[in-house]
Amino acid sequence: MDQARREAERRGTTLTALIEQGLRLAIRPPQLVERSTRISLPVSRARSGLMAGVDLDDSAALFDQMDGVG
Numbered sequence: 001m002d003q004a005r006r007e008a009e010r011r012g013t014t015l016t017a018l019i020e021q022g023l024r025l026a027i028r029p030p031q032l033v034e035r036s037t038r039i040s041l042p043v044s045r046a047r048s049g050l051m052a053g054v055d056l057d058d059s060a061a062l063f064d065q066m067d068g069v070g
Contacts, residue, residue, distance in 0.1 A: 008018040055061055 004018060005015050008015045011018065050056070051065070054065055
């Protein structure tokens with residue numbers, strides 16, 4: 001009960017309101033969850049590693065390389 005009182009105070013509500021909210025959540029009908037569609041991610045067949053001059057530790061240079069600058 002002490003923890004519930006502290007939580008109600010933290011939320012700026014009354015203990016009664018917090019208990020009512022908890023009861024509503026506990027007795028509500030289960031919500032239907034839409035089944036997600038399984039997706040297939042493409043697999044890269046690239047070889048040779050990084051392009052020459054690409055430094056993964058330099059994000060600004062990496063963005064420039066991706067934008068075709070430099």
